[in-house]
Amino acid sequence: MDPVHQDFFEGGAGRERTVAANERAFQRRWIVPRVLRATGDRDLRTTVAGTPLAAPVLVAPTAFHRLAHPDGETATARGAAAVGTAMVVSMAATQPVEEIASAGGPLWFQLYPQPDLDFTEYVVKRAESAGCRALVVTVDSPVFGRRERDLRNGFTDLPSGYACENMRDAAGRVRSIAMDATAGWDRIAWLRGVTGLPILLKGILHPADARLAVEHGVAGVIVSNHGGRQLDGAIPTLDALPAVVAAVDGQIPVLLDGGVRCGTDVVVALALGARAVLVGRPVVRGLAAGGAVGVREALERLATELDLALALAGARRPVDLTPDQVVTR
Numbered sequence: 001m002d003p004v005h006q007d008f009f010e011g012g013a014g015r016e017r018t019v020a021a022n023e024r025a026f027q028r029r030w031i032v033p034r035v036l037r038a039t040g041d042r043d044l045r046t047t048v049a050g051t052p053l054a055a056p057v058l059v060a061p062t063a064f065h066r067l068a069h070p071d072g073e074t075a076t077a078r079g080a081a082a083v084g085t086a087m088v089v090s091m092a093a094t095q096p097v098e099e100i101a102s103a104g105g106p107l108w109f110q111l112y113p114q115p116d117l118d119f120t121e122y123v124v125k126r127a128e129s130a131g132c133r134a135l136v137v138t139v140d141s142p143v144f145g146r147r148e149r150d151l152r153n154g155f156t157d158l159p160s161g162y163a164c165e166n167m168r169d170a171a172g173r174v175r176s177i178a179m180d181a182t183a184g185w186d187r188i189a190w191l192r193g194v195t196g197l198p199i200l201l202k203g204i205l206h207p208a209d210a211r212l213a214v215e216h217g218v219a220g221v222i223v224s225n226h227g228g229r230q231l232d233g234a235i236p237t238l239d240a241l242p243a244v245v246a247a248v249d250g251q252i253p254v255l256l257d258g259g260v261r262c263g264t265d266v267v268v269a270l271a272l273g274a275r276a277v278l279v280g281r282p283v284v285r286g287l288a289a290g291g292a293v294g295v296r297e298a299l300e301r302l303a304t305e306l307d308l309a310l311a312l313a314g315a316r317r318p319v320d321l322t323p324d325q326v327v328t329r
């Protein structure tokens with residue numbers, strides 16, 4: 001891969017403290033296994049916002065897949081479909097959502113709220129018509145994070161020949177993605193009026209926001225710091241999870257992304273109350289290394305490791321894991 005593009009995929013904001021801390025937070029947790037109780041067949045399946053998943057690991061929305069592999073987002077979707085999980089299509093995808101949907105697996109669509117409400121509605125309807133089953137609204141990006149690697153590399157836009165295909169307006173012109181600092185909670189209420197799709201908020205870290213999310217009738221929240229690409233110094237997601245779980249009090253599912261790299265990481269997040277996790281960079285790396293097969297292998301490996309870790313932790317199903325099975329040292 002072009003090292004400039006690799007820096008885009010791997011990098012984060014500022015000094016990349018949060019990028020590093022997301023993974024480190026998992027290193028500080030230890031699993032306390034239970035014994036002699038997980039009898040019978042294991043079952044990794046779960047359902048989130050009405051979408052059944054073979055395992056509680058989804059593909060996080062990440063931008064510009066054609067820069068990682070010529071087959072782009074379509075290959076990622078094929079890899080996700082092969083393992084029976086959902087892919088969250090980024091608003092900054094380099095292929096049209098209709099084409100990505102041809103892979104056949106369940107898709108959710110990620111939206112950066114745009115200041116132009118008519119256009120926002122147009123994009124949402126397009127995702128809906130393409131068969132996307134949920135809308136993931138990214139709420140941690142009122143402005144764009146400062147990505148030092150990209151600034152140093154002069155990487156400010158897609159190279160020519162590539163476009164954010166889901167930013168085409170009705171006239172076929174590609175708009176640039178705006179970060180909308182004017183979007184408030186009223187925008188979530190507005191979105192609920194324009195779509196019947198379940199809405200999940202991505203980028204919740206504070207328990208008070210989690211409670212507001214419940215009050216605004218969303219179908220779920222994703223504890224996320226955008227993989228450390230927005231606010232450098234933001235709390236590692238695993239550290240933020242317990243308070244968010246407590247705040248929503250079982251009313252809606254809580255998902256988490258950031259730093260999930262292996263099956264035991266998934267066990268820790270599930271035990272602390274996440275319904276499922278999403279993975280970003282591991283999927284991009286799989287895509288870059290081997291297209292759809294690489295994505296499938298990255299996700300298969302996580303599911304296999306999760307199955308093994310569940311068995312050894314004494315859980316038959318993800319919901320059997322309990323918070324007392326994780327200690328911090």
Ligand SMILES: Cc1cc2nc3c(=O)[nH]c(=O)nc-3n(C[C@H](O)[C@H](O)[C@H](O)COP(=O)(O)O)c2cc1C
Nearest residue numbers: 009060061062063090138226227258259279280281
């Ligand atoms: C290269 C890259 C591009 C991303 N693009 C988007 C995006 O378009 N929309 C979005 O909501 N999040 C985006 N994210 C954030 C991811 O959805 C997710 O929060 C993060 O990658 C999870 O951390 P992980 O990479 O450690 O798994 C991006 C992340 C990366 C690494």
Ligand SMILES: CC(C)CC(=O)C(=O)O
Nearest residue numbers: 062063064092177226229
């Ligand atoms: C290009 C951006 C719109 C997406 C991205 O890089 C991110 O969200 O981190």
